Amino acid sequence: MSIMLVLTIVVALGLAGFFVGRGKAIAQLNAGADTGEGKTRPHSRPHYHGWWAFSLTVLPALIVLVIWSVSADIYLEQSAKSQLHDSLGHSENYSESLSLGMVKSLAGGLKRLDARELETLPQTYADVRRLLAGKGVALATEGQDVMVPIAVKWNKADELSSGLRGWVTIALALAGLIFGWMTISPSVRARNNVERIVLWGLIAASTIAILTTVGIVFSMLFQTINFFSAVPPAEFFFGTVWDPRFAAAGAADSHGQFGLIPLLAGTLYIALVAMIFAVPVGLFAAIYMSEYAGPKTRAVIKPLLEVLAGIPTIVYGFFALVAVGPFLRDLSAALSGGQGFIMAQSVLTAGLVMGVMLIPFVSSLSDDIITAVPRSLRDGSLGLGATRSETIKRVILPAALPGIVGALLLTASRAIGETMIVVLAAGVAANLTINPFEAMTTITVKIVNQLTGDLEFNSPQTLVAFALGITLFFLTLLMNIFALYIVRKYREQYE
Template sequence: MSTSLLLLLIIVIGFIAYFAGRARSLAQSGGKLSNLHSLPGYHGSYVAIWAMLPAALVLGTWLFAAPVYIDGSTRAALPDTVQSQGPAAVQLALGQVKSVAGGLLRLSGEELAALESGSANLRATLASKGVALAGEGDPYMVTVAKHFNAMTATNRWLMTVAVLLIAIAGGVYAIRNVATRFRARNQVERVILGSLIVASSIAILTTVGIVASMLSEAGRFFTMVSPFEFFFGTVWDPRFAAAGSGGASGQFGLIPLLAGTLYIAFVAMLFAVPIGLFAAIYMAEYASPRLRSTAKPLLEVLAGIPTIVYGFFALVTVGPFLRDISAQMNGLMTGNYQNFIQAQSVLTAGIVMGIMLIPFVSSLSDDIITQVPRALRDGSLGLGATRSETVKKVILPAALPGIVGALLLTASRAVGETMIVVLAAGVAARMQINPFEPMTTVTVKIVNQLTGDLEFTSPQTLVAFALGITLFVITLGLNIYALYIVRKYREQYE
């Protein structure tokens, strides 16, 4: 039985158990719900949990452990001549055996008998069934593949029986516990609390795992390249080393990439902050409810556009427009129609990224401005201040900590952007202050270093993890500081 069908059966058993538990609690209450400690729905949920949760846990454990056991048994069935060639040869043979095993399931009895007798070619027979096999195939593969198929079939049969029996046994056990004074609600809430803790733990452990993997690979990189050279180097030239050179050639200076990252993010913030902040002030203080209910969702649509679309917009529209307009301006002033703004430049990437960030600035700032207590507005207006004076002298100073936190969160979003920079700013890693020339960022070089069929054995590939952990620390610091400011602001008025 397939895993999806088995899961469906567990869910069906859970539904049956729910209604059975609910009906039993109603029967024992004698028609008066006040006799029950918990509502019938809690009793039904308790029985359903016992019917589904243990069975699902056993199924998950089985699906994880069974392939390991089957692979180990299949490796042991390989001939000694293969096992003596080392782990790589054993792993290759195991993969071929699995391919043969999948092909054997499509063969008729006569075709399988011909293979076992050696009168048919293994590769040609499997190819006729749409199974490609590297090499001609050795005779032992048929025997080992049959062993693999037999173990797989037995495993599925045992798994199906065990999981269904556990589901039924769990439901029966839970139904026997249903009684008028049974604390079913407490049991159900305890399971829900445990589920919430597990979900939170998964999120935390995922973050820890990501950081740990990046740190371990970055540590390998710093054993090959000096940390001082990486963090304070001003040249980025990670050319791949020639054979026999030890893979240590090239220069891995972070400063050009970090400068490009901060420069492009700064230009984007210069473009996004005024527009987004003024839009937030207008929608919060001046716009009518009807206009606000229409304009705010339309503005936030920008946040849902994929960044690759913004990149195409920069590459096809904004970049050529800035290039052509600069050529026209240069021609009017000097008579030389040569452009001074490159199509791929810091300005192009900053403008398009700023457009992407506008909804983040406006939405977060709008929410913060609307949280300023109404009493402050009324007090200012009551003292004779105009609406604009109230905004400038009362509302913005009161909302400033929250707005600063929102801007820091937006900046961390800008620092981590990749696709817009790839298409709009180029891949040139250099240090310069001219916004009309191309630069690149840390995220772009991470993509470049990990593109293609590479092995993580040289500094040219491991440097991506050092760049990643550096970017992680920067964005984490911005987020932590932003959250600190936002919480301080909230505590001020709660």
């Protein structure tokens, strides 16, 4: 029984519990009024009784469904790992995670076969692979025959678990519906119960957000520690050469060089060029929209400007690759009278295109901040004889400056994390240069490069991606903290 079907049935039972519970509460209220007992005011309104019945029906069932699903997946993986280790553990080229992934793919492909095909299923991996290829399922070529029975057992156990999970969840939902209906009475504090459930739901949502952040950090931290056990931290943080050679395990000098400085310099350099272009344009656009444009003009310009924020970054990368880069290269060639001094893939190209992408972030945030400045400050300045431009320079911008600085720092953290524009507009060469007309690359690009393909997290060449990731995480985190500090320290409170 699929999870979606079980969820649909549980939600349907929950809605039935809501209407049944509310109807019973209304009936009790009307019966008390008809018999002259209506003077005893019920504690909660009827719809609270309905939501209490809905909660008793849905929440316990969903909790069991989630716990069962997670536990079943863990059990299936551990069982498959044990069988694979018993059969293939003696092999020198055995990889637990890679073999488990192949078993999962094989089990998913076998689900497309009907009962007759499963009864006559070949016992060799090559034959099963050819059979599934006819069904449009692509499998890895280097599989072992022992994976076929393990995948069959996986599917049987998964099917049994799914059926039991569905019936247990539905039965629990029915039991909650019946219990909720039986407990409905005018004296039940249904409102308090529902509000308590909502409160715990809000706490759970906040906790999930925090735990997700903590989980991201620890998932990178442990792999980063493994990386620094093979590569000295000083070599990583202060190295000026990036050359992570993929050599055979045990070969001499197989680690290569993992200097962070070229990547960090490229990240900050490209972000700086982007901010130099985006900040004036975005800030002037925000000033125009908030102080000069009329309501009709603002209603047209602001949505059109914010359309830039909805364009995928890969599209910006294509634009840089086929338009901006060649244009700058040909322009420099025309100016120099020979070979152009601006490369098609360069810091300038990536910075300009990224700056275009950042314009709506700067303009929207700055526009909201400038608009929040009280009208009384404007009227007071104009009443004292100041012109509109003098009011903007001497009153509005100083009042909005803390918020604008915070918005710019948040925009800079967005620029530092960009990947696709840099790949297509600045290239992947880890150069250390101050010439904006040459190619450089960023941390995010190298993270993608190091984790591209089917790789094992057991060599410095792949583990370095986690070190780069946690470095970028702390870099953007510090920028965000500094932005919030600036906003809170210099924020003006207006009535």
